[in-house]
Amino acid sequence: MIKSFTHEPLTDIFVWAQETLKDSDSITLELLNPDMGRGHYAGEAITIDGADYLYRSYKALIDLGELLFCRMLTPKILSSHTVSITYEKIDVSDSFHNSEEKEEKYGISSRFAALHKNEEPVFLNAYLRALKSVKVGEKKRILNLGVNTGDEFNLIRQILPREEYQSIELVGIDFSSSAITVARGRFDEGNATFFVHDINDLASLNLGKFDLIITIGTLQSSTLEFKPLFASLVQEYLTPNGAMILGFPNCRWMDGEMIYGAKAPNYPYSEMSILIKDIYYCKKYLQQKKFRVTVTGSDYLFLTATKIGI
Numbered sequence: 680m681i682k683s684f685t686h687e688p689l690t691d692i693f694v695w696a697q698e699t700l701k702d703s704d705s706i707t708l709e710l711l712n713p714d715m716g717r718g719h720y721a722g723e724a725i726t727i728d729g730a731d732y733l734y735r736s737y738k739a740l741i742d743l744g745e746l747l748f749c750r751m752l753t754p755k756i757l758s759s760h761t762v763s764i765t766y767e768k769i770d771v772s773d774s775f776h777n778s779e780e781k782e783e784k785y786g787i788s789s790r791f792a793a794l795h796k797n798e799e800p801v802f803l804n805a806y807l808r809a810l811k812s813v814k815v816g817e818k819k820r821i822l823n824l825g826v827n828t829g830d831e832f833n834l835i836r837q838i839l840p841r842e843e844y845q846s847i848e849l850v851g852i853d854f855s856s857s858a859i860t861v862a863r864g865r866f867d868e869g870n871a872t873f874f875v876h877d878i879n880d881l882a883s884l885n886l887g888k889f890d891l892i893i894t895i896g897t898l899q900s901s902t903l904e905f906k907p908l909f910a911s912l913v914q915e916y917l918t919p920n921g922a923m924i925l926g927f928p929n930c931r932w933m934d935g936e937m938i939y940g941a942k943a944p945n946y947p948y949s950e951m952s953i954l955i956k957d958i959y960y961c962k963k964y965l966q967q968k969k970f971r972v973t974v975t976g977s978d979y980l981f982l983t984a985t986k987i988g989i
Contacts, residue, residue, distance in 0.1 A: 680707070681707045681708065681709050681757075681763055682695065682699075682706070682707070682708050682709070683708070683709040683761075684708055684709065684710055685711070685730060685731060685732050685733075686724070686731040686732055686733050687733070688722075688733065689721075689722070689733075689735070689743075692708065692743070693743070693746075696708075696743070696747055696766065697747065700747060700749070700766075700768060704767065704768050705749075705765055705766060705767045705768065706749075706765070706766050707763050707764065707765045707766075708763065708764045708765075708766075709757055709761050709762070709763050709764075710735065710740070710761060710762060710763075710764055711725065711727075711732040711733070711734060711735070711760060711761060711762075712754075712756070712760055712761055712762045713734070713735065713736050713737045713740070713762075715727065715734075715760050716732075716734035719734040720734070721733075721734065721735050721736060721739045722734070722735075727760050728760070732760075737754075740764055743766075744766045745936075745938055745939060747766055747768075748768060748769055748771060748933075748938065749766035749767055749768050749769060750766070750767050750769055750934075750935075750936055751764060751765070751766055752764075752765040752766075752767060769933055769934035769935070769936050769938075770933070770934040771933050771934070773790070773933060773934040773935075774790065774931065774932055774933040774934070775789055775790040775791035775794075775932060776931060776932070776933075776942070783855055783856075783857060784855075785827055785853075785854075785855045785858060786855045786856075786857040786858055787828070787855075787857040787858060787860075787861055788857065790932075791827075791932075792828075792858075793935075794932055795830065796830060796895075796979070797830050797833070797834050799937055799978070801976070801977050801978045801979070802937075802976075802978060802979050803834075805975050805976035805977070805979060805980075805981045806831070806834065806895075806924075806926070806979075806981065807834070807838070808975055808981070808983075809924045809975070809981045809983040810834070810835065810838065810924070812922075812973065812983045812985065813891055813922035813923075813924060813983060813985055814922075815835055815838075815839070815891065816839050816840075816843050817890075818847060818889075818890040818891040818922075819846070819847060819848065819890050820847070820848045820850070820887070820888070820889045820890050820891075820918075821835070821847060821848070821849050821850070821889060821890065821891045821892075821893065822850045822851075822852070822886065822889040822891070822892045822893070822916065823849070823850070823851045823852070823892075823893045823894065824852055824878050824892070824893070824894040824897050824898075824912075825852070825853055825878070825894055825895065825896065825897025825900075826851030826852060826853050826858075826859075826862060826873065827853055827855065827858045827862070828858050828861040828862045828865065829851060829861075829862040829865050829866055829871075829873075831893055831895060832849050832851060832862075832866060832871065833865065833866075835847075835849075836866075844868075844870075845868055845869075845870050846870075847870060848870055848871075848872075849866065849870055849871040849872070850871075850872050850873075850874075850886060850889070851871065851872070851873045851874070852873070852874045852876050852878060852881070852884075853873070853874075853875065853876075854875065854876070854877060854878070855875070856875045859873045859874070859875045878897070878903060878908065879902070879903060879904065879908070881911070881916070886916065887916075888915075888916055888917060888918045888921070889916055889917060889918065889921060890918050890920070890921050890922065891921060891922050891923070891924070892912055892916060892917060892921065892922075892923050892924070893923075893924045893926075894912075894924075894925055894926070895924075895925075895926030895979070896926055896927070896928045896979070898925065898957075899927065899928070899957060905957065906960065909960075909961060909964070910964065913964070913965065913968060919986070920986050921986070922983070922984060922985045922986070923965070923970075923982070923983070923984040924981060924982075924983055924984075925961060925981070925982040925983075925984075926976075926979050926980070926981055926982075927954055927957065927958055927979065927980040927981075927982065928941055928978075928979055929941050929949075929951070929954060929976075929977065929978055929979060929980050930978040930979065937978055939977065939978050941954060954980070958974060958980060958982055961982055962974065962982060965984045969986060969987050970984040970985060970986055970987065971984065971985050971986070971987050972984045
């Protein structure tokens with residue numbers, strides 16, 4: 680069954696979709712073909728062959744699906760000016776977030792191993808911008824905390840000339856032994872070292888100092904003492920002119936989809952107070968240490984810090 684919408688406001692569509700999805704795994708809507716109104720904004724009125732429509736772009740329709748915890752399937756042409764849009768509910772239980780595994784929650788046999796953040800445009804763009812801001816090619820030693828299988832290092836390898844990349848010493852640390860085993864196999868050029876280790880006990884590794892520290896989605900782990908660990912990284916592991924890239928997840932991974940908005944404890948919806956508080960703490964701390972700090976991104980928020988004057 681297809682539900683047709685023409686000039687109705689988005690609130691009508693949203694309410695109908697939410698109610699219908701309570702008892703159905705999918706819904707199908709007939710809407711104005713977004714190609715018919717290119718250049719219009721969402722909600723602009725368009726009249727075609729005497730019929731009135733409210734315009735919505737494909738981006739707006741994809742956003743609607745994400746808010747409904749659905750994936751949008753390929754649209755089908757229904758008439759000269761309408762298309763059918765089918766939304767299919769995702770399985771919200773299919774997520775590494777729900778894993779009760781402790782030792783290898785992020786190991787190669789976990790659901791987490793299926794994630795490839797560098798293939799998500801909103802992640803890739805923000806991370807590339809951060810790497811450019813810190814002038815990654817000029818760094819001599821780079822530390823990655825929570826490196827897993829090394830995707831963040833791999834992007835550095837992809838964007839730098841070979842000789843420039845091989846002149847950098849890379850050090851990666853993760854608690855997952857299976858992930859580190861994969862990382863060691865991926866980076867065999869001789870300039871990367873990986874440790875299976877508890878990040879709470881970095882001192883025992885005698886790592887020295889680094890020109891760049893990267894940690895994405897790791898510092899907020901419930902097993903880490905966020906503020907003391909962050910302060911020690913700045914004070915004990917950064918060179919005087921060192922830089923930092925901190926990635927804060929603002930999304931959840933479910934059933935093959937990256938859904939905007941991190942789940943907060945005790946809330947049935949995304950609530951960003953903790954995320955903002957952590958970012959603000961890091962930003963203020965680094966600014967007091969004479970760093971220039973920017974915050975970019977969306978599904979992942981990237982805090983990038985470079986020493987003023989560098």
